[in-house]
Amino acid sequence: MTRSRPSLPLAPPSPRLIQWVWRPDPRLWRVPGGSPILGRGVTATAVRILGIETSCDETAAAVVEDGRRILSDVVASQTDLHARYGGVVPELASRRHLECILPVVQEALSRAGLGLAGLDGVAVTYGPGLVGALLVGVSFAKGLAEARGLPLVGVNHLEAHIYANFLEDARAEGGGSADAGAAVPRPGGRDGGACFSSDAWPCVALVVSGGHADLVYVEGHGRLELLGRTRDDAAGEAFDKSARAMGLGYPGGPEVDRLAARGDASQVPLPRAFLEEGSLDFSFSGLKTAVLVYLDRCRRRGREPPLADLCAGLQQAVVDVLVEKAFAAARARRVRRILLAGGVAANRGLRAAFGQRARREGVEVFIPPARLCTDNAAMVACAGYYRLERGVRAEASLDAVADLGLGSDPYHRLEG
């Protein structure tokens, strides 16, 4: 792993720091005398943040304007590479991040129609994740910010997932397609695609991915409290490991989702772990074991396991627990809004189940479009925008934090 600052053969330096386009937007800049990101006396409205994400599989960069409009969103997926190994290979991941980071950032700027001079700040994921992988993004972002004199902020990967809900789906295709998520109520929206806004706090957020099943109470920007988490396997891990046992490809989640759509969950009833009364924690390892036992039983009886039914049963069992606990958390905190986030939020069964329950309980559920659920840098740019707006700045010593917890904010200070 090299920690040296990368060279930047990007656009030539220019004294222009911001876009002097006069587009007043009273929503954003309430601070008298200027913008909290750009500084006093600067009243330009379009603030463009470059987001960089390298915490796990994906090398990603994006430019987001005003924390909402995606100008570009580039993801160099490493999944093809990992498929051969059935998982994330850290050494390969770091090397690939190093190879990808510069072209990915260049592509993000070019698709946004900007040079480096068009940027107003840089946001980078600094944890949690693999240290080697995170360091590629963090080093790059530090170098870039320092070279250009741009404000820099580190972002928690989990928090960033939640902020995917703030993004306008600028490139939504055909109004939701066959995605069951289209049935989810979205308040006040154009095309049923309204995004979350700062006025809608507080809420409960459910972040579900390969490494997480976390329930978070969000009181406002930067005020997050962990309500529950998995005690053993994450939601995505339950899918990935069961898929591995069934001999399906990696990543297992989308494959389970695809097969489940034509299976019958009632044919393979699997256990649901709700844990003690009132607990908002999760446990999915028993489910994985139940799938293994079921497969083993089929093998012993010499019959082919009905994979579609098994996937449907597995998906239903995971979804039931997630829905139940998320709505229980919303009741406990007396909030009427639930945000979904993380790669598993792309699961169609999950989206449909949340939509149905939301209608029944009169709760608003926000789900980002599928491509913003999986790891991307637009969500990082968005979360970074709101952190920069609050005056949060990375220290020069910013470093990757593999086990970064929600609510902890090392290597940052608040600027007045």
Next chain:
Amino acid sequence: MIGLAFSLESPSPERTQDLGRRLGSLLGPGDLVALVGPLGAGKTCLAQGVLSGLGVAGPAPSPSFVLIREHRGRLPAYHFDAFRLEGPQDLQDLGYEEYFYGPGVVLVEWADRVAELLPPDHLWVELELLPERERARRVTFSARGPRSQRILEELKRICW
């Protein structure tokens, strides 16, 4: 060197965890426990017991996705998972030496995938699923050196 080995049957995940707790209470700085067995055999379950025996409070979720989780009990404890690693060379990139030869206790799930890199003296624990008994597991401990031999003698004493 392979020394003392013994095997026992745990009837349930709760008992497997309790077994781990007893083992955890015996571990000291620099000890490494290698956990081996197929998916769903109870490696994480046993590891959670060990961590609890080391005085780690709170949940200790599976490290499969993040590869390493660090905990603080009466000693530092490092919970590794080689499930997603292709082989020993991947572990090297994680800077494993700092953990394996550091002041804490190390647990390694799927240790058979990185066996070459394990320090010579470690405790090897194999978990097996038992046919037609969903909750039960066979757990086999083997000492691979004098230090782990002493731990195992003590464990055998408090388990019988």
